[in-house]
Amino acid sequence: MSRNGRNLVPARLTARDVAQVGSAGLRGRPMRVVLSALGIAIGIATMIAVVGISSSSKAKLMQDLDKLGTNMLVITPGQDMLSGKSAQLPEKAPQMIGQIDGVEDVGAVGTVDANIYRSEHTPATQTSGLSVQAASESLLETLRGSMASGRWLNAANSTYPAVVLGDHAASRLGVTAPGQQVYIDGRYFTVVGILGPLPLAEEIRTSALIGWDAAQKLLGFDGHPTSIYERSADDKVEDVRDRLQRTANPQAPHEVTVSNPSDALAAKAASEGAFTKLLLGLGGVALLVGGVGVANTMIISVLERRHEIGLRRSLGATRGQIRLQFVTESLMLSGLGGIAGVLLGSVATWVYATTGGMPWVVPPTAMAGGFVATLAIGTVAGLYPAVRAARLSPTLALHAG
Structure with a gap:
């Protein structure tokens, strides 16, 4: 139009x-x-x-x-009701826990009274917030961890001055590969491995891990575990949890703490x-x-x-x-x-x-x-x-x- x-x-x-x-x-x-x-x-x-x-x-x-599982429990010492100080787990606690029906793997660490440094020339005050711990050979399997490089503690090296570093510990010490040495309590230890990340055991990532026997022989470790990691069958988790305190320390079960690290995730x-x-x-x-x-x-x-x-x-x-x-x-x-x-x-x-x-x-x-x-x-x-x-x-x- x-x-x-x-x-x-x-x-x-x-x-x-x-x-x-x-x-x-x-x-x-x-x-x-x-x-x-x-x-x-x-x-x-x-x-x-x-x-x-x-x-x-x-x-x-x-x-x-899903990868790490929700069937891992951690047993740690609680508080002594009489003295108010931190209690101790018996030396045989890991073996006793391993006998519970449904438990599949048990690993343990024990705190060692020592500091780790990059070399003997590092000032004593520069501890980098790292801890030295004795570790059982079954710990890595229990945590379902992996090695970023090197190898884990075994029967051959766990009696000698060998150490495995958590990934954070290695980073803070400037250790980049196995074969390098670190200084612990007046003695050089050879790094045999560096761990990969451990989401369910963050405390291990800042630790230097030494074989149980070597820690007792070389660093005066008393043999008492400070953390016990336990894996049980998925359908047995609650049953095992109910028995852990009495089994870990029959004399004072109230001085034992049990937690599930997967709850944090x-x-x-x-x-x-x-x-x-x-x-x-x-x-x-x-x-x-x-x-x-x-x-x-x-x-x-x-x-x-x-x-x-x-x-x-x-x-x-x-x-x-x-x-x-x-x-x-x-x-x-x-x-x-x-x-x-x-x-x-x-x-x-x-x-x-x-x-x-x-x-x-x-x-x-x-x-x-x-x-x-x-x-x-x-x-x-x-x-x-x-x-x-x-x-x-x-x-x-x-x-x-």
């Missing part, structure tokens, strides 16, 4: 017309559109990344728990939720700011396109059609930002998980929820501009153009 050589818009707008008009309106303001969509994208990307990183961390912790996984909620709140604020940007863009759009609105109203377009047009534009703007945000958040999670050796986990509900949130923000942000556009007087709008 034409009049005086000018193309006119049909008086009745179809859904296709509305979509085309919305697209044209958005294309006419590229920089403003990009900035508004970017605000939405940042908010959604933040929320997706927070949920994804938290979920990936939890998945990694659960993998560690489980608690850590649970604590991820609290931090996630805080960061989700920050993402929500960014999303709200993006919504304000969308609303601002749409309000300016109404002011700039008053002549177009007046022309369409004069040709018969209803207020509902005008409202639909501007709400559609707002939804398109928010939807573009939402899609970009979901992609950016997923990529950020993938980078974090890959560099941290974690499984990449982004819950589908988070992605769907993020996109739905953008549509909700777009609808709310577009309502006022749409209503304002629909209320414009056709005559005044035409004169304003």
